[in-house]
Amino acid sequence: MESQLIGETTELELLHRAKRGDFAAFQQLIADLQPRVYGLVFRILQQAQDAEDATQQVFLSLIEHIRDFREESSVATWVLKIASNHALKILRKKRGLNVISMSELAAEDNYSDVPHPEFIAPWSKPADEIALQAEVQVEIDKALSELDEKYRLVFVLRDIEGLSVRETAEAMELTEATVKVRLLRARLALREKLTKKFGDPVQMMTPEHKHS
Amino acid sequence: MTCEELLKALNDYVDGMQLTAICEEFSQHLAGCNPCQVVVDNIRQTISLYQSGQQYEMPASFQERLQQSLKSRWEEKFGKTDADQNVGFF
Numbered sequence: 650m651e652s653q654l655i656g657e658t659t660e661l662e663l664l665h666r667a668k669r670g671d672f673a674a675f676q677q678l679i680a681d682l683q684p685r686v687y688g689l690v691f692r693i694l695q696q697a698q699d700a701e702d703a704t705q706q707v708f709l710s711l712i713e714h715i716r717d718f719r720e721e722s723s724v725a726t727w728v729l730k731i732a733s734n735h736a737l738k739i740l741r742k743k744r745g746l747n748v749i750s751m752s753e754l755a756a757e758d759n760y761s762d763v764p765h766p767e768f769i770a771p772w773s774k775p776a777d778e779i780a781l782q783a784e785v786q787v788e789i790d791k792a793l794s795e796l797d798e799k800y801r802l803v804f805v806l807r808d809i810e811g812l813s814v815r816e817t818a819e820a821m822e823l824t825e826a827t828v829k830v831r832l833l834r835a836r837l838a839l840r841e842k843l844t845k846k847f848g849d850p851v852q853m854m855t856p857e858h859k860h861s
Numbered sequence: 862m863t864c865e866e867l868l869k870a871l872n873d874y875v876d877g878m879q880l881t882a883i884c885e886e887f888s889q890h891l892a893g894c895n896p897c898q899v900v901v902d903n904i905r906q907t908i909s910l911y912q913s914g915q916q917y918e919m920p921a922s923f924q925e926r927l928q929q930s931l932k933s934r935w936e937e938k939f940g941k942t943d944a945d946q947n948v949g950f951f
């Protein structure tokens with residue numbers, strides 16, 4: 650009875666059925682997205698209750714706006730964009746007086762003051778072996794939580810969720826150039842922390858070329 | 862290449878997009894600069910570590926509450942949860 654449909658076609662078909670009121674199609678459409686949204690907002694908000702509230706708001710918002718979705722991007726990109734916006738809104742509200750202004754969040758960035766790598770050493774084991782060690786998840790989550798959220802969010806969208814630079818720019822309403830430099834800052838900051846933990850101190854090296 | 866140029870090339874190079882002239886230059890730099898090669902490897906390992914990480918699990922009680930609230934909202938908006946019985950307009 651079920652026809653063989655390719656991944657993309659299946660998503661589109663589910664979306665169209667959902668737009669016509671088919672709740673089962675909607676549930677199927679969002680099944681994989683639920684833990685992804687939860688993971689993203691948890692990493693931004695660092696708190697279970699907030700993450701639950703944000704996740705719920707995201708999917709309720711999806712129901713509100715599903716008929717408006719013009720299908721110019723994938724459903725995942727659209728949903729992750731909504732999730733990013735909601736998480737940042739909650740963060741701003743929580744901060745109260747120390748509100749991040751929209752302009753600061755959207756501020757252009759450049760390479761001139763990107764911190765240079767300092768602790769440089771090959772890691773003592775391959776990443777996939779390290780991933781299996783107990784407590785590593787805690788370490789990497791902690792390192793990520795220490796980043797400023799505007800760098801953290803770019804890293805989560807691009808390197809964890811696998812959105813392209815263009816999709817990340819769209820989700821955060823930034824230029825691609827800004828996404829790239831923020832991504833670099835996030836990657837270098839995480840590299841620095843994790844290399845201090847997992848790098849082989851015996852093989853530590855210093856950069857030899859002159860810094861301008 | 863200046864340090865700023867190296868940094869600019871780093872993202873694209875790490876992502877394996879070695880098609881541009883700047884990445885070509887960066888490749889040449891790497892051939893003679895071991896610390897930079899290690900930094901590139903470190904970044905790739907860092908990304909890999911986060912990608913191998915566990916997916917966050919939503920608590921079961923929350924999953925249930927979420928399904929309930931989505932179903933309620935759906936019924937408010939569409940009248941019914943079954944498309945065949947939907948008498949709304951598109």
